[in-house]
Amino acid sequence: MNKVLPIANVLGLMLMVFSLTFILPVATSFWYRDGAAWGFLEAMMITLGGGYLMWLFTRRFKRELKARDGFLLVTLVWAVMAAFAAIPLLTEIHGLSFTDAYFEAMSGLTTTGATVLVGLDTLAPALNLWRHELNWLGGMGIIVLAVAVLPLLGVGGRQLYKAETPGPMKDSQLTPRITETAKNLWLVYFGFTVACALALRWAGMSWLDAVCHAFSALSLGGFSTHDASVGYFNSPLIEAVLIVFMLVAGVNFASHFLAFRSRSFKPYLADIEAKAFILLVVGSCAGIGLYLWWMGTYADFWSAMRHASFNLVSIATDCGYASVDFDKWPIFAPLWMLFLSCVAVSSGSTGGGIKMIRTLLVFKQGWREMVLLMHPRAVVPVKVGNHAIPNKLVFAIQGFIFLYFYSVMILSFVLMLSGLDFISSFTAVIACINNMGPGLNQVGPANNYQIVTDFQAWVLSFTMLLGRLELFTLLVLFTPAFWRK
Numbered sequence: 001m002n003k004v005l006p007i008a009n010v011l012g013l014m015l016m017v018f019s020l021t022f023i024l025p026v027a028t029s030f031w032y033r034d035g036a037a038w039g040f041l042e043a044m045m046i047t048l049g050g051g052y053l054m055w056l057f058t059r060r061f062k063r064e065l066k067a068r069d070g071f072l073l074v075t076l077v078w079a080v081m082a083a084f085a086a087i088p089l090l091t092e093i094h095g096l097s098f099t100d101a102y103f104e105a106m107s108g109l110t111t112t113g114a115t116v117l118v119g120l121d122t123l124a125p126a127l128n129l130w131r132h133e134l135n136w137l138g139g140m141g142i143i144v145l146a147v148a149v150l151p152l153l154g155v156g157g158r159q160l161y162k163a164e165t166p167g168p169m170k171d172s173q174l175t176p177r178i179t180e181t182a183k184n185l186w187l188v189y190f191g192f193t194v195a196c197a198l199a200l201r202w203a204g205m206s207w208l209d210a211v212c213h214a215f216s217a218l219s220l221g222g223f224s225t226h227d228a229s230v231g232y233f234n235s236p237l238i239e240a241v242l243i244v245f246m247l248v249a250g251v252n253f254a255s256h257f258l259a260f261r262s263r264s265f266k267p268y269l270a271d272i273e274a275k276a277f278i279l280l281v282v283g284s285c286a287g288i289g290l291y292l293w294w295m296g297t298y299a300d301f302w303s304a305m306r307h308a309s310f311n312l313v314s315i316a317t318d319c320g321y322a323s324v325d326f327d328k329w330p331i332f333a334p335l336w337m338l339f340l341s342c343v344a345v346s347s348g349s350t351g352g353g354i355k356m357i358r359t360l361l362v363f364k365q366g367w368r369e370m371v372l373l374m375h376p377r378a379v380v381p382v383k384v385g386n387h388a389i390p391n392k393l394v395f396a397i398q399g400f401i402f403l404y405f406y407s408v409m410i411l412s413f414v415l416m417l418s419g420l421d422f423i424s425s426f427t428a429v430i431a432c433i434n435n436m437g438p439g440l441n442q443v444g445p446a447n448n449y450q451i452v453t454d455f456q457a458w459v460l461s462f463t464m465l466l467g468r469l470e471l472f473t474l475l476v477l478f479t480p481a482f483w484r485k
Contacts (some may be wrong), residue, residue, distance in 0.1 A: 003483070007073045009058035010065065011080065015051025018081055019044050024133055025088070028208075029126035036092045036126040043087035050084070068482060071473050078465055082106040085134055092127055093117070099454045106461045108134030110468035111350060113222025113320035113437035114428075114460070116450045120227050125208055128225045132215040138468070139219025139350040140189045140253070188257045189350075193218045196245040203237045217245045220350045222320025222437040229445070230310070231323040239310040239323060250277060250317040252348030272385045273346045273356045280344055280356075281316050285309040288333050295330050308333070311445075316340035318351040320437025327444035334440055338427060341434045352435035352467050354404060358397045360384060365394050403471050408433060411463055418455055428452075432460045433467035 022044035029037035065073070085108065086101035093101075100116045107114045108131050120128065197214035201207060209225050216223045226232035230239060248256070251274045258267035268274055289305035298304040307324050314321040315337040326334050343359040345351030361382060368380045381388040408429050415425035420442070427439030428449070438445040443452075452460065466474050476482050 003069070004072070005058045005061040006063050006065070007069055007076065008054055009062045010073055011076055012051045012053070012055030012058065014077055015047055015054065015080070015084065017051075018084065019048035019051060021133060021137060022047070022088075022130075025126040025130040028129045029124070032125040032208075034124035034126055036088065036124040039088045039092040040126060040130070042091065043084065046087060047084045071476055071482070074469060075465070075474055075477060078106075078109060078468065082109050082461075085109060085130075088130060089127065092124065097454070099457050103449070103457045103461050104131065105134060106464050107437075108132075108221065108223065109138040110435050110464040111135050111138045111219045111221035111318075111352070112432055112435045112464045112467075113216065114432060114443075114449045114464075115223065116448060116452075116457070118227060118448070118450060120225055121232075123225075128212055129208070131223050132212040132221070132225075135219040135221025135223050136193065136215035137219075139221060139249075140185055184257050185253050188253055188260060189218060192245065192248055192256070196241070199241045199245070200238065203241050204235055205233070205238065213242065214245075216321075217242050217319065218249050218350065220246065220249050220317050220319040220345075220352075220435075222314070222318075224321065229323070230314075230321045234323075236306055239306070242321065243310055243313050246313050246317045246319050246321075247278065247281070249319075249350050250281075250345040252346040253350075254348050255346075270385070271346075273360065276360060277344055277346050277356045281313060281340065284316065284336065284340060285312050288312050288336065291333060292329060297329055312337050312340070315436060315438075316344045317349075318345060318353060318434050318436040320431070322438060322445035325444065325446040327440050327446060338430050338440075341430065341436045352433070354401060357384070358401060361389060361394055361397050362401060365398065400471060403475070404433070407463075407466060407471065411459060414459055415456055418453065418459070420452070420456060428460060429463055432463040435464060435467050 022040045026037050026040045026044070029035070029040060082102055082105040085105035086098065089104055090096055090098060090101040096117075103114075103116055106112075113135070115131075117123070193214050196217055197210045200210035200213055205213065212223070212225050213230075215221070222229075224230060224232070230242065251268070252271060255267045255271045255274055259265060285305070285308055289301075289308035292298055292308055293301045293304035298307065307326075310321070310323050311326050313319075315326075315334075318341050326337070342353045344356060345353060347355045347357045349355075361384065364382045364384075368382055371378060371380050382391075382394050383389065408426075411429045411433070412422075412426045415428060416422060420428070423440050424442040427441065428443045431437055431439040431443070438448075443449055449457070449460070
């Protein structure tokens, strides 16, 4: 209990801060007069009051966070905030169960983009904006935002940042202070979001659609304001704008910040991970476009390239938009896209999955092992660029990837045991652990997750959280060593 109470104190503070995020949908509701404002005000008061009471009753236990506290707090923040974020969905959408409301909120905060809702075209504007705002908040991580605020309240941020930040390169900083690092990342994130919204408005979207899709594009969250997703607009220009910003969001935001600060493209050229990501995705777009044209899926080459490029970039970056039902394509194409969703995006981006840096390091480690078979006494370091990677980090990444595939296998078996078919189970787990959204078959782009049972919804909600926190942050809580003094 002494371990949990100081964390509950910080969680209470964070819930009070989170209650302010309801202001935007309240204002939107009053602007559109959609009648949802009071539901959001009620949720705001419940979140603020719950956070205040939690802080009040635990304030005498307040102390500086230790390293292991960060893991528990990060997990609790995502799990508890999703419950409070579900309140307006639960009260304003008739017939929605708590399980479905929690699934939708968790999908939003983890930037998964899997939805159980139908009738998005007629959903109250405030509710649609709220879903997309959850995407946006989750995109860079609520914790990274919080470490820019919580120091003002007397709470240290380094442990939170290291527990939350995705990718293996957690100790690299842009500025000497962790608070400044968080602020700088969010400024870059905010700037790209504004640019995306303006570009989408210029491309033909309404202001509401433009803002919502900017939120979900930069967060790689994939929520849309329409049941047909981006296919609703049937606009090559809109698709082109979204492709650009999805690729931007798939690159490490630290590289973006360094490029802005130096007013140069050199940080991108020095980013080995970004170059590999872009080459893999662009090459795959060309290859899948040619494949679809050759297979006769589309009558002309340019239609094949257009739909292949948009949907492949969307899935590879773990965004999850769809412009067509790619589940009907020859099976190689959607399976290759799902594979890319596992490995393509950069660490420090808003995407999920294994990440490109881990993929590169595992390939280099495999090459080193083959060289050592031929030359056992050779010293062959694993390098990224000109930097030798410590063996400790290489082994940790191998452990991560081993755990990743075991998690996919076990969770797929759990869904199949509960009655879901193999293709739907496997692709749903891949989609949720990569925070990508649509799978294939019953959870494909022409459908959604409304077909899953309550048990399956909770399994997939856990899977989303597991993927968003990159496995170790969540699974370490289930080890006896974590709870020992």
